[in-house]
């Protein structure tokens with residue numbers, strides 16, 4: 001295995017989406033980029049790391065986020081060049097019940113978050129206790 005292939009494999013292993021084995025993925029990469037591939041490989045791990053972080057932030061903010069494409073698609077579209085949009089986050093608030101600050105068990109985009117205490121459930125459902 002060359003150094004390039006080993007570095008490529010680090011990115012492949014880190015990638016959370018659907019992927020095939022090292023041989024077919026590297027084969028596709030090489031066929032697609034030839035000599036240019038060497039300059040792309042070092043960009044892949046940092047890009048995947050920031051895309052993972054972006055998705056985690058999306059989750060915390062209860063924001064919709066596109067699925068990971070297949071690794072091959074990610075490669076063919078040079079997705080390591082993706083700019084991750086900034087997340088306007090009210091993530092702290094939405095992790096907690098909006099009435100009592102307990103960890104939220106239900107989150108809805110429109111109504112916010114609540115825990116499972118009966119009081120909070122009632123308020124959430126609009127039945128004032």
Ligand SMILES: [Zn+2]
Pocket residue numbers: 097098099100101102114115116117120
């Ligand atoms: Zn509560």
